[in-house]
Amino acid sequence: MAEIAVLGYGTVGSGVVEALWANQYNIDRKASQPIRVKYVFDVREFGAPIDKLLTHNIDDIIYDNDVRVVVEAMGGVEPAYAYVKEMLSRGKSVCTSNKELVAKHGAELLTLARDMNINFLFEASVGGGIPIIRPLNSSLAADEITEISGILNGTTNYILTKMTKENGDFNECLQAARQMGYAERDPSADIEGFDSCRKLAILVSLAIGKQVDFENIGTEGISRLTQRDVAYANELGGTLKLLATAKIDGPGVYARVSPVILRGGHPLAFVNDVYNAIYIKGKIIGEVMFYGRGAGKFPTASAVIADVVDAVKNLNRNIMHFWSTEKHEILPYGALKTDRLVRIGTNDAGKICQTLNTVDNVTFIKLFGDEIAAVIPDAANDAYERIVHSLAATGGDGRVISRTAIEGE
Numbered sequence: 001m002a003e004i005a006v007l008g009y010g011t012v013g014s015g016v017v018e019a020l021w022a023n024q025y026n027i028d029r030k031a032s033q034p035i036r037v038k039y040v041f042d043v044r045e046f047g048a049p050i051d052k053l054l055t056h057n058i059d060d061i062i063y064d065n066d067v068r069v070v071v072e073a074m075g076g077v078e079p080a081y082a083y084v085k086e087m088l089s090r091g092k093s094v095c096t097s098n099k100e101l102v103a104k105h106g107a108e109l110l111t112l113a114r115d116m117n118i119n120f121l122f123e124a125s126v127g128g129g130i131p132i133i134r135p136l137n138s139s140l141a142a143d144e145i146t147e148i149s150g151i152l153n154g155t156t157n158y159i160l161t162k163m164t165k166e167n168g169d170f171n172e173c174l175q176a177a178r179q180m181g182y183a184e185r186d187p188s189a190d191i192e193g194f195d196s197c198r199k200l201a202i203l204v205s206l207a208i209g210k211q212v213d214f215e216n217i218g219t220e221g222i223s224r225l226t227q228r229d230v231a232y233a234n235e236l237g238g239t240l241k242l243l244a245t246a247k248i249d250g251p252g253v254y255a256r257v258s259p260v261i262l263r264g265g266h267p268l269a270f271v272n273d274v275y276n277a278i279y280i281k282g283k284i285i286g287e288v289m290f291y292g293r294g295a296g297k298f299p300t301a302s303a304v305i306a307d308v309v310d311a312v313k314n315l316n317r318n319i320m321h322f323w324s325t326e327k328h329e330i331l332p333y334g335a336l337k338t339d340r341l342v343r344i345g346t347n348d349a350g351k352i353c354q355t356l357n358t359v360d361n362v363t364f365i366k367l368f369g370d371e372i373a374a375v376i377p378d379a380a381n382d383a384y385e386r387i388v389h390s391l392a393a394t395g396g397d398g399r400v401i402s403r404t405a406i407e408g409e
């Protein structure tokens with residue numbers, strides 16, 4: 001029998017315990033032995049039946065040699081990092097859903113697990129219930145990955161879908177996402193793009209085998225988007241998505257997280273609601289897509305339990321690739337050319353239209369109230385920013401309301 005401990009009894013932790021109990025027979029069969037929760041660690045109090053397993057003292061778990069696998073579902077970097085490090089250095093494998101922890105300390109914790117001949121597993125840290133870490137670690141291991149693009153945040157995709165399909169109000173949609181257990185405790189991590197950014201950093205680090213610091217990935221969220229952006233996306237034959245993209249060209253890695261208008265031909269354009277999808281291009285395999293529920297209690301719990309089963313089956317064998325602590329530079333994605341939509345505030349429509357006439361190939365000029373929207377085709381960031389600033393200064397009132405890349409046919 002394998003006895004495990006669960007750190008944190010929030011959405012994910014409670015999902016893991018409940019799913020382990022509900023699917024005990026199947027899970028035990030796959031693990032080839034019974035898996036039982038011996039401890040739940042949390043600072044809060046809970047009633048039956050968790051009260052019998054509950055401890056407020058982390059030492060109960062640290063010093064219990066019968067516990068060889070620990071689930072970390074506390075979220076945040078501290079104290080999760082200190083606890084996980086302690087567990088690993090005492091020979092306990094750790095399975096976590098904590099993307100902040102993996103993005104920040106993944107290289108170090110993977111190395112520690114490898115040195116201890118145990119496992120640090122984090123399938124649930126990216127894409128909720130979608131298997132993506134395992135494929136990158138095993139099935140795609142032979143390939144050289146050239147692109148990873150994904151809708152990696154369920155909350156923002158849920159909000160953008162409701163804004164698009166139901167004219168939903170941003171704040172009401174965010175509230176609904178929180179009630180469904182999709183959003184982070186501090187939802188600015190979702191709506192400002194940081195959650196997607198950390199997940200992208202994890203995927204790229206795994207693909208290239210080196211540490212990518214998420215702080216170096218240009219990141220813009222969806223909090224500034226309004227129904228006007230939705231309407232423009234629609235008129236341009238696309239749909240608004242928060243896209244996390246990395247293009248890998250030998251040592252050059254370009255990455256960004258930003259709102260993008262995806263036209264119908266783009267493989268991620270149809271991914272709606274809480275669903276996430278990850279599109280990967282490899283030199284040998286070509287294109288592959290992974291699709292499923294990207295957030296929520298049970299999809300995430302299912303990915304954690306898959307790791308628990310693997311950890312239990314490989315108690316004394318390290319099965320994960322590791323990425324080195326050597327840092328890999330991230331190049332600004334804006335260096336790559338793409339079509340871009342800009343919305344600029346104006347108090348002199350005539351003058352800003354005159355300025356726009358001097359810009360080559362500019363299309364889709366729309367005046368609406370005190371703003372103008374235009375598409376600047378095939379521009380790299382520098383050229384685009386120069387145009388945006390000259391527009392904002394000549395006919396514009398200084399406000400650049402939003403900037404959105406356009407992708408797909």
Ligand code: HSE
Nearest residue numbers: 153154155182184295
């Ligand atoms: N807040 C995250 C999301 C949870 O909405 O995708 C899953 O990582």
